[in-house]
Amino acid sequence: MNRPVARRAQFTGWRALAPGLTPLALALLSAWPLHVRAQAAPAQTGNTMPAVTVSATATPDATTEGTGSYTSKTATVAGKTEQSIKEIPNSVSVLTRQRMDDQNMTTIQEALRYVTGVQSVDYGDGTAYFKARGNMLGIEFDGVSMVSGLQYQQQFDLAMYDRIEIFRGPSGVMDGAGDPGGTVNLVRRRPLDTFHVATETRIGSFGSARQVIDVTGPLNKDGSLRGRAVLVGSDALKSVNGTREKEVMAYGALDYDIDPRTTLSLSAGYQINPISGLDYGASGVTNSTQTALIGRVPSSWSQNFSPSWNYAYTSLEETNANLVHRFENGWKAQTTLFYRHELTKGDYAYSGPGATADGLSSYGEQRQRNSYDWFGADTNVSGPIQAFGQTHTLTIGANYSLLSYTQQSGFVALNGPFADGTFSLYDPNAVTKVDTPFTYGANNRIEQYGVYGQARIRLARPLTLVLGGREAFFQQTSQTILPSVSDWSTQAQLNHRFLPSAGLVYDIVPWLTAYANYSKFLTAQPVSTFAGAGLPPRTGEQYEAGLKGSFLNNRLNATAAVFRIHDKNRAVGDPDHPYYSIAAGKSREQGFELEVTGEPLPNWNVYAGYTYLNVSYENDAPDLTDGTDPKHLFKLWSNYKFSQGMLNGVTVGGGMLAQTQITRGVEQGGYAIFNASAGYRFNRHVAASLQLNNIFNRGYYIRPPGNFYSEFGARRNVMLTVRSDF
Template structure:
């Protein structure tokens, strides 16, 4: 969120494509896991678990792939909306174009085309999904590849690549809240022999939101070039730029408190109420450049090196309500002014290839990666009084809150550096049995320097040197269509809390145990995964019982549960996705924070679409889905709810199609983030989206 102070070549799907479907798109051999043009919700392979394409059924972990087809069918254009429809993931909006993301009771980390970027996901604006081919998610610790991270899992955003045939597509969307979006995507060869290929994606949108008076605009441009120095060596370079201004941003109302300050309920209002003055605004700009060099050796080995840089500027000036409110909506308001900058540098280099021994062919990956986040944070705060000194404002008349002159009163420079070397071996013990061994030697340092009101020396908040992170898994192919697996992995998470005397706390440590069963059906068109997991999280920072102003590493938590996912095409014209998660979180000698209360015990997600390819209904498609979860709480409880969506579409010819989506059919009122002492976020009301796509 803008208020950062509150937290810190294509494995083509084999299916029969009807004449009414979009033409199949051929892609270059360097993008084996590409989902664009597959027409399927199932991703057969993923790169997130080992830096190279691996069959999902052979990965001893829970992996989901959100394909380009499903993003298009559900009109998913932001990472917040996309991750809401990934099994086991909580995507909790903050009302300002950002969100926080959790899985298995813990935060998620992020990769961009396999390059881990520390601190690059939570509460931050991300690029429009028009520039991505797919989203890969691995649930559970992934420290071998990513380093010192939270154990919830990792999101890998995989960019679209240039294609070797000319292709242009457009997308026009009009929404019932008063929104308009236009996207254009052009790709193809740039020279006669096709060794140089390019791609350009441009998006513009202007959208009113479900909450009254909130308006968010976006302009995004993405470009990529691939050049084949030879049939075995390819250089890929890409860059992106995006701006997101938002007016009337609203962080919602705080909960109702009693005379002792205890939360007892929510302020009665419509679920479209904007509780902030109209002068609230935010602005985010981000740009990135990425370079990747791949060489494929004749003996089956492959080397690749990727360099990545991203910059983000987030500035805002807004009033928000709290702490607490009376039952009739009277509360204090404060004005917050902020300016944050972030610079991320990332690098990853690795080699992967086969080794023959003992009559079997094994696979070895060896690599190293580096991630640096440098950031600045300037902020100021003013408590706003009512018309008479000491009086409160009404949440139902927020425009009575006048803007103040807020100087920056706090400022800091921050630096988080992480690097490590890693290795992974896939050892075929027997024809149906594979042992997966992974290891990382990890290094991390976190530093900060106050700059406002005075510039002082840098201090170290966290230091990790020569920490060994292992991972081991077993994969057993019971039949060609059924695979069982078991895995164990350790994780390490740095902590910024300090002792009473100012000393650093040891890092959080823990491990995950997971067992699962993966199946494929209908000639690999449909896949299922069932998994049991348990995460033990130790050394969590808790308040020092002898010195309340300090912390000690004495907390523990256990996150355990069950996940089930089915995705793919049971019939050639029928796509389906469904995911269910049961999560039970227990704390020992520890207290959950305000984000822990947004983990529902039961979470179910569904989307399906069927295309008629024959008869009088030829070209017609129907689809729909739901999202259902049990209660959550941040002091005020949001009860269990289910949101239902539907879609109808028509393929006019092989070039033009249109669809009409009806979201939240029954206009269910609910909170995505229920009220606490500060902040809350409403779920979107019933709305309609008309989408027209062309493809040439």
């Protein structure tokens, strides 16, 4: 188990008070991870020791590693500190370390695909886009909000993380300007206070291999310095023929207790992801006038529609520093600094726009090199306040996020062997590579900062009012560097914009709460009107209400929520001036969500999530670049461990993902994917599992074809995983 921050608070007198204690007991008492207060009783005479009263308040900890559970009692994504999920007046899900392991998740795409209400859509190059409630999601790294850090960006291997927290709905109070879909918080694995070595070896039916080594433990005698190192290497052939993805990841972390109440945490990560045979898929079939997408192309769900020389490469570097101090009065102060550098480069050909019914399409070669630098900082204080006979909680803080990136790209239209210069999608290796110089380049800068506050006001014993507010600032600027250098210009700017939120939590009974919330959002729009002015930001609000229950002695959690989002001032095309925009679009996203996670019976873990979403537009239309959203989305995973009898040590699991149709140029009909697993624990150190994915070999698109690009779902495959734990 992770060691709480205040672990080294000691009372120096245990041996004198109880000379019969064993060395182990003395060690445990000396390292008691709680706040200890000793109060002497009136003096006694003779050899009788004075009576000692010990009172302690446990420090909340949202860590999921080692719990063996699919559910978590607390999360940090809603307010920068650990909060009971049942007392948060918003929809929050936690993907625990146990469920990531049981479902063999290694990428954020795989993980978010099995989170309630989230669409995870691959892009073909190791990146993806993610939506909830009809809108894009934002991201935090250990509670530090990073502008433009999730969509279409490579992320670290999940071996680096303890859990993934997902907040659905506007999160502007903590994160600033952004889409109202919600926020994903990736929380790192921390060093443990006992020595521990774990390995994972995996092979897959397409010819993939993966190895993980995880070492952690104390680095000095008193355990005040702890470390962790995680190494990952993989070499994988994908479901699509000829596509090969490699990965090397190294992660290291140190925790140091400066004093019993102050902990400094440092971490760093490095990862590379080369891809050969990169396939962006086929474009959709158009009619004779090239105006409407009417069908789909593939002859098989393993077809690679790109030449074998396609290549892409991504490298990630990341550092994180966190300083936490816990005061004796229950208050906590923390500051986190975050830096990430990403380099992406590639040289590839892809088809489109559109294709003919017999599979002929134009191709173009694109070469690009992009570098990104993110810097983020967050500082906050939080703690209890006694007033009017009740205990209230206040959090105040400030954060800053900066993204600076440089883009360079070049494109060459390729001339094919057919009369109209096209190529056959079924013979992509006929597409020859040409020299493609960079013809476009730009420097870009997105800066966001603000101050925020959240108050949990206990109006009465069963009723809590949660108020939040943020003063937000945002600026986006750019400068072209190719074909010529220009001056910096401002695309979007927001100053002194106030973002409020309000929620009520009512404890109906100890195991059931009801809640309602209101929150406002705004999103900068870096586009211009015909007159040259920038568009005002998208604005709107969400209304949400729900129930949260905790059953079976907190082993099983269930939530139900209804929501409605009003979104206005959306950028739409100017009907009088092509290539320009006006702020005239409106949309409404509404629906409900159900989620159950936990352990309904001993040794049985289950997760189930269902979402109904209805999206309507006024003077606007769905962005078919990213596609429409399924109206119904259901996700399930269950895992049972036999602990006695002839099957002792056997584990069985299974689940499914089902969704109704979506449209992106062409329509992807509804589909369901079924997976199953079986495992055996040989002893307390070694276990193995066999997982069968897409049992019925369902052919489907994760990303249906539009004018460009498509992505197949993986065909039926088998995965053998062996884990050791010492």
